[in-house]
Amino acid sequence: MISKLLIAVTVLVVIVFSLCTYTVKETERAILFKFGEIKQDDIKPGLHWKMPFINNERKFDSRILTLDVQPDLFPTNEKKYVYVDYFVKWRIDNVRDYFVATGGLEERANSRLSQITKDDLREEFAKRTIKETVSGERADIMDALVIKANIASKQLGIQIVDLRISRIDYTDDISESVYQRMSAGRDRVAKDFRARGKESSEKIRAAADRERQITLATAYKTSEQLRGDGDATAANIYAQAFGKDKEFYTLTKSLTAYKQTFNSKNDILVLEPNSQFFRYFNQSKPK
Amino acid sequence: MPWNSPGNKNDDPWNKNSNNQGPPDLDEIFQNLSRKFGGIFGGKGGGSSAAPSGGNAAGIGLFALIVAGLIWASTGIYTITDGEAGVILQFGEYKELTTPGLHWHMPYPIEELQVVDMQQVRSSKHQTTMLTKDENIVEIILAAQFRIKDAPNYLFNLRDPIVTVKQAMESAIREVAGKSTVDFVLYEGLEVISSNTKTLMQEILDRYNSGIEVTTLNLEKTQPPAQVQNAFDDVIKSREDLERYIEEAEAYANTIVPQSRGEAARITEEATAYKEAIVSKAEGEAERFEALLVEYNKAPEITRERLYLEATQAVYSNTTKIMMDVEGSNNLMYLPLDQLMQNNRAPSGSVNFGSPSSTSTTDNTNPRRSTRGREAR
Numbered sequence: 086m087i088s089k090l091l092i093a094v095t096v097l098v099v100i101v102f103s104l105c106t107y108t109v110k111e112t113e114r115a116i117l118f119k120f121g122e123i124k125q126d127d128i129k130p131g132l133h134w135k136m137p138f139i140n141n142e143r144k145f146d147s148r149i150l151t152l153d154v155q156p157d158l159f160p161t162n163e164k165k166y167v168y169v170d171y172f173v174k175w176r177i178d179n180v181r182d183y184f185v186a187t188g189g190l191e192e193r194a195n196s197r198l199s200q201i202t203k204d205d206l207r208e209e210f211a212k213r214t215i216k217e218t219v220s221g222e223r224a225d226i227m228d229a230l231v232i233k234a235n236i237a238s239k240q241l242g243i244q245i246v247d248l249r250i251s252r253i254d255y256t257d258d259i260s261e262s263v264y265q266r267m268s269a270g271r272d273r274v275a276k277d278f279r280a281r282g283k284e285s286s287e288k289i290r291a292a293a294d295r296e297r298q299i300t301l302a303t304a305y306k307t308s309e310q311l312r313g314d315g316d317a318t319a320a321n322i323y324a325q326a327f328g329k330d331k332e333f334y335t336l337t338k339s340l341t342a343y344k345q346t347f348n349s350k351n352d353i354l355v356l357e358p359n360s361q362f363f364r365y366f367n368q369s370k371p372k
Numbered sequence: 373m374p375w376n377s378p379g380n381k382n383d384d385p386w387n388k389n390s391n392n393q394g395p396p397d398l399d400e401i402f403q404n405l406s407r408k409f410g411g412i413f414g415g416k417g418g419g420s421s422a423a424p425s426g427g428n429a430a431g432i433g434l435f436a437l438i439v440a441g442l443i444w445a446s447t448g449i450y451t452i453t454d455g456e457a458g459v460i461l462q463f464g465e466y467k468e469l470t471t472p473g474l475h476w477h478m479p480y481p482i483e484e485l486q487v488v489d490m491q492q493v494r495s496s497k498h499q500t501t502m503l504t505k506d507e508n509i510v511e512i513i514l515a516a517q518f519r520i521k522d523a524p525n526y527l528f529n530l531r532d533p534i535v536t537v538k539q540a541m542e543s544a545i546r547e548v549a550g551k552s553t554v555d556f557v558l559y560e561g562l563e564v565i566s567s568n569t570k571t572l573m574q575e576i577l578d579r580y581n582s583g584i585e586v587t588t589l590n591l592e593k594t595q596p597p598a599q600v601q602n603a604f605d606d607v608i609k610s611r612e613d614l615e616r617y618i619e620e621a622e623a624y625a626n627t628i629v630p631q632s633r634g635e636a637a638r639i640t641e642e643a644t645a646y647k648e649a650i651v652s653k654a655e656g657e658a659e660r661f662e663a664l665l666v667e668y669n670k671a672p673e674i675t676r677e678r679l680y681l682e683a684t685q686a687v688y689s690n691t692t693k694i695m696m697d698v699e700g701s702n703n704l705m706y707l708p709l710d711q712l713m714q715n716n717r718a719p720s721g722s723v724n725f726g727s728p729s730s731t732s733t734t735d736n737t738n739p740r741r742s743t744r745g746r747e748a749r
Contacts, residue, residue: 089433090433091437092433108465109464109465110464110465111461111464111465111466111527111528112528112531130463130465131462131463131465132462132463132465146531148528148529148530148531149529149530150531151532151536151539172543174536174580215503219504219505219550220504220550223550224547246580247580249539249543251539251542251543252500252502252542252546253550254503255503260509263509264597267508267509267596267603268600268602270508271600271603271606271607272603272606275606275609275610276610277610278611278613279613281614282610282613282614282616282617282618283617285617285621286617286621287621288621289618289624290624292625294628297629297631300629300633300635301632303636304635304636304637304639304640305639307639307640307643308642308643309643310643311640311644311646312647315646315648315650315651316650318647318650318651318654319650319651319653320654322654322658323654323657323658325658326658326659326662327661329662330665330669333665333668333672334661337664337679340679340680340682340683343684344683344686344687347690348687348691350691351692352692353692353694353709354687354688354692354694355694355696358695360684362680362684362688
């Protein structure tokens with residue numbers, strides 16, 4: 086009897102308890118309504134009391150959520166179009182405003198955020214060249230957008246934690262011309278390398294040629310000096326020896342020269358027998 | 373929940389009412405318990421089984437509650453192993469972080485445990501094309517390894533932490549690449565880019581209090597797009613060409629410079645040889661002359677005559693000769709010199725020629741006769 090009572094009581098307690106309390110998770114914030122009217126907002130995680138059937142609660146994810154925007158074409162300063170892909174990290178800042186503005190529907194929040202950020206981003210891109218958006222000012226654009234978008238999103242009870250451009254891509258026809266430009270740029274570099282190689286090559290070859298020419302010329306100089314020395318010494322020796330009898334030297338030298346000059350059957354001599362050689366040619370008497 | 377805790381049973385108003393005997397004695401409870409046990413295990417053999425009473429029934433109920441309570445409580449026992457972290461939630465609210473070891477938390481639905489693996493290294497890989505500072509397009513494959521560094525942050529701050537890691541990585545690499553030139557991305561700055569990207573990625577993740585730590589970030593591949601691959605390859609080739617041109621030129625230099633030194637040495641040696649030779653020749657000839665001069669001075673006339681005749685003989689015996697023993701050269705004479713030359717080239721060395729005025733052919737082995745023939749005309 087008592088044990089049955091105990092069980093009954095326990096069950097009752099559990100039922101009452103579950104009807105009168107609700108829990109808010111660490112990742113959530115809640116709003117408590119009384120017949121649909123907001124009684125309390127921004128309810129923190131933990132166990133909370135409510136009046137069954139009179140109160141009801143709604144919980145919202147309070148974590149940082151991601152809005153991944155579909156890539157879209159944005160015009161730049163130079164009237165070129167680029168694909169921009171970005172994402173927004175946001176969280177619910179004010180649950181009441183959030184609920185009022187969006188009815189607590191995340192899709193609605195996302196589409197509002199998407200509108201806000203896209204317009205702002207378009208504006209920022211239109212002010213800049215592609216180069217500026219790609220390199221230098223990417224971070225600036227993002228920081229400026231976060232501040233700007235937060236003003237608008239405050240009405241939605243949303244805080245934009247971060248807005249990051251994940252991609253900036255050219256459209257296909259621009260890509261094509263970029264590829265051509267890249268090829269041309271590479272070609273320039275390649276030509277430069279080859280030309281510099283040829284430059285160095287020519288320098289090395291010219292230096293080698295110079296060295297060669299100088300070496301040979303120096304050798305020629307030395308050799309002419311040596312030959313001159315030899316010629317001078319020889320001339321001196323001849324002069325010393327032949328000077329002893331000039332007339333006899335002329336005789337012997339002439340005779341040697343004759344022998345060496347006319348020494349082949351191809352040399353044809355047309356003779357008249359009146360030289361000393363032919364003294365006895367036509368007569369045998371002493372002259 | 374005082375009625376759920378066995379230790380606070382005395383405060384339970386319903387329990388008190390049902391017993392109506394003041395604070396229940398622990399001994400009595402245990403007696404009841406043992407009796408009940410006897411009833412269960414002893415079956416009908418036990419004499420005490422025939423003594424059902426209100427107190428007994430209350431005992432059974434109490435006992436069941438206690439057992440149920442103990443079992444319920446025991447579901448709160450858990451262990452955290454090394455490399456894990458336990459996150460305790462009390463009614464959904466974050467309460468505490470537990471370290472490795474044996475623990476107990478208040479059982480469900482009061483408290484909940486979430487175990488997070490702190491050591492597991494996850495990885496995220498990403499392949500994409502992007503723009504560089506100089507408006508070139510490059511392809512990059514990068515991979516990041518990351519782990520959880522703060523379990524509560526990881527669990528509570530982001531709805532989709534893994535997706536966020538990927539987004540942070542893509543955004544970071546694009547921002548870093550957008551500030552670098554194409555050469556830097558492709559060749560020179562791989563390490564700088566990966567470390568900058570890692571830093572930026574970590575910054576982004578920290579901004580979200582994601583509780584995630586990027587341990588490594590690798591640029592697995594950076595390459596130009598396929599459309600311009602050839603042009604990029606050509607640059608690499610041109611670098612090689614540059615080296616090659618220089619090598620070739622150096623090879624040329626290494627060949628001709630030593631060669632020219634060799635040639636120079638030859639030129640000098642030849643000149644030295646010439647000098648030695650010409651001096652020796654002069655000395656020899658001078659000595660020969662001087663020796664002859666001594667003999668000449670002893671008999672000048674006869675020596676002169678002899679030398680002259682010997683030399684003339686040597687000249688005449690080696691050459692082709694035509695004797696013209698004609699006084700007064702007003703006769704027109706035709707000498708077929710070219711024919712003579714031609715005949716001389718014949719191995720015999722004999723010369724046939726006809727005198728323009730003579731019909732007879734003369735043998736050149738006897739020049740005298742030929743002149744005779746001419747004379748006779």
